[in-house]
Amino acid sequence: MAAEYPEFWLQLPNGGPRARGLQTDEFGTNGSRKFIVGPGQPVRARVVPSFRKSAAYRLREELVVQGRIRQSATRPDWLETTETITFNSSSEAASVLAGCALNGWRSWRSADERPLRDFMSEVWPGPNRSWLVRGSNVTGLDLVQRLWLPEGRVTLPASRLRQGVRQGTSKDELRTLVQEDYESTTTYSQKQQLAEELHAFLSRMKPGDTVCTISGGHLYKGEITGEAQQTESEDGRSNLRRPVEWQPTRFPYDDLPEELQQKLSIQHDVIDLSSVQALIEGLGRSDEELAEEAEAIARDPSGEIPALVARREPELPDPTEELASELLVHDTEWLREVRDLLADERQLVLYGPPGTGKTYLALKLAEFLGGGPEQVKLVQFHPSYAYEDFVEGFRPKEDPNTKEVAFRMNAGPLRELADLAGREGNRHIPHFLIIDEINRANLAKVFGELYFLLEYRNKSVQLPYSGDDFALPPNLYVIGTMNTADRSIALVDAAMRRRFAFVELSPRTEPTSGLLRRWLAREGKDAEPADLLDVLNSRIDDADFRIGPSYLMKKGVYREGGLERTWRTKILPLLEEHHYGEGIDIEKRYGLAALRESLG
Known part of the structure; x- marks a missing residue:
């Protein structure tokens, strides 16, 4: 009953008033728990553009037409409820009142600022997460289009799993059940993976989490609004399910952020997407909408909004x-x-x-x-x-x-x-x-x-x-x-x-060809080494064996006898190796005396 829960409050965006509501234990048609908002509660008059595509917006418009939401007599520029309204879920209630998509399990808060999710005993502790569940090819059927979107559900095939498995079952217990129930039908690694996926679906997912799926080259996104249930289904294809409020907007797969595509490419039926949760939250929403939604859930105003931070592309600064x-x-x-x-x-x-x-x-x-x-x-x-x-x-x-x-x-x-x-x-x-x-x-x-x-x-x-x-x-x-x-x-x-x-990077082209000359000018030294290097490279036919300038860009080269020593111990050995077995007199062709003579 609703009396088991305290009153919950919703901070409306843009510094607006707070609305009051009550959580119930009564389930709606798809398994979500209903949420009640009484008369005289404030409703924001404006809605964000992306909200107009949602089912919550259509419900809001119906309530306005019915006169159950109307212009407020006490708050200029605000609407208000005129009677008690029972919503299908806390998220539906929060979204209708705020005029933007909100997660009810996070945005409705008690008087001491604890979120609604903290009061649901069957929910595992911890922050809300995001998940991918695949359903476009389950024994040849696209369950996303056939079942999930029309009926507001997400399901997981577990046709051999015994009845009576409850939400919150531990991973060790699930491994034992899978080992027994799937003993002769799957390999060891398949059993291990199935136990992981069942544990995620039954025990790690919780209401308020985001769920995604892929069908027809598009990503669909929704919010889990209720507990896991085990039911008999057609041909045993899908007997684990959860209620989901799916958003009407679908997102082309090829347009998704690269990091999100990386996670979606993992070949498992259930994938934890929490590492890219901020990217998922930002899908289809402008920066302004994200800022409004952050204000509506009373986020710390001094902190950055994760979905906006996640949108920052790595930028390489312009060379100076x-x-x-x-x-x-x-x-x-x-x-x-x-x-x-x-x-x-x-x-x-x-x-x-x-x-x-x-x-x-x-x-x-x-x-x-x-x-x-x-x-x-x-x-x-x-x-x-x-x-x-x-x-x-x-x-x-x-x-x-x-x-x-x-x-x-x-x-x-x-x-x-x-x-x-x-x-x-x-x-x-x-x-x-x-x-x-x-x-x-x-x-x-x-x-x-x-x-x-x-x-x-x-x-x-x-x-x-x-x-x-x-x-x-x-x-x-x-x-x-x-x-x-x-x-x-x-x-x-x-x-x-x-x-x-x-x-x-070649001695025959810039920026390498003039590098030594520019270095000598900056150091205030004579340009002769650059001239000698140019003559040397002009005598080397193979471009891959021409000598780079860095050999002559060291202080030791310009001490007394340094140039001759560097030429003898660094440069000529490279050319001897290049001409090994050819019978060429390296000193006569590439030595300093020969090069200086050609310059003279």
Whole structure:
């Protein structure tokens, strides 16, 4: 009876008055508990645009036509109820009074500001969550269109599960029941997954939670408004159900935020979507509507609205003249093009001969675009580098207490950075993974199934070691460096070239060709080293083996005898290796004396 509950109050948006209501134990037609609002309660006159598509709006209009809601005689610019109105659920009541979609289990509050959900004894504690339940292909039937939307329900097939299983059943008990009831019909892993899904549906979901489903290339969204029930149904296809108030608006799957698509691509029948709950709450609502709804549920005005925060896209700042000057790049437009490639592709490789500043440029650019070194991680590939080093795998570790060594799951740098970038509050901040010498490892072996994720960022995959569902966050960017003298870019497989944008850093083109000359001018030094380098590279036919300027951009080069020492110990050995077996006199062709003579 309603007397078992205290009075509940609803704060109306825009600093409006509070309305009063009562919770009942009487069930409506679809299993929701009815909610009562008495006469003289305030109703906001204006409604938000998206609310006009809802069933609650149509009910509100009917109540106005019937005279049960009319202009208030005591509150200018407000409406009020003229008699007692029994609503099908607390959410329907809150939405009609506020003129926008509200979750009644959160927005109706007692005098001491406790939400309605705290008073429902059968509901598990904790915040409301969001869920995906699949129903578009249950033994060949689209239950979403056939049953869920028309009748206001969500169901889960459990045809072999014994009768009498109650809401709130523990996971261990469900595992035992599934093991017994499905003993010879499913595999071990299928039983484990079924127990997880049954536990989520029966014991973790609760009224006030958001539920989503997919049908016909669209996402449908609703609110769970009642407890789980076990019933007999046609052919035993769906005998677990919950009442749901489905929103009339559907959302094209291809237009959904990328992070939401990643979660929806997980191949299970029931999926916890709470990590992207803010994105779901914002679907179909403007920033202004979200702000009004936040005010209606008495959210802390000093805090940010999660749905608005979740909408922030990661933005790469515009390169500045100061950055171009620091990097000695000839033109900020070149940096802007690299920034745009990263924004579009999210994976980029800087390639060129040794000494062209690839790693330095990658690090400095990533620190600028990410807002600091905290958002940048560097790894270096080598021939023995493996998937277990990069993503995750079992590695021997010593227990600090027992000093015993055992194999334990270890997250690699990619997994660590992806987890950091995907944390709530970090999702709009760009994070960068720098892979130095990316072509020195067996890329197919190192990347594994991540090759797929690099191309399809809106998908997720199941990792083979941990079994976790994994996706690359939208704010994770990858910059690789590739030394073309070590292995030609032509040897990189087509799969990688399709997934990365390639930017050349070559002594024959800017920004590398004039880099040394600009550095010498900034340091106030003679331009002879730049002239010598230009002559040297003009004598090297293979562009992949031309010498970059960074060898000559060190203070030691300009001490007495430093240029000759650097030429003899750094540059000439590279060219000897390049011409190995050709019988060429390296000193006579590339030595300082020969180059200076040609300049003279």
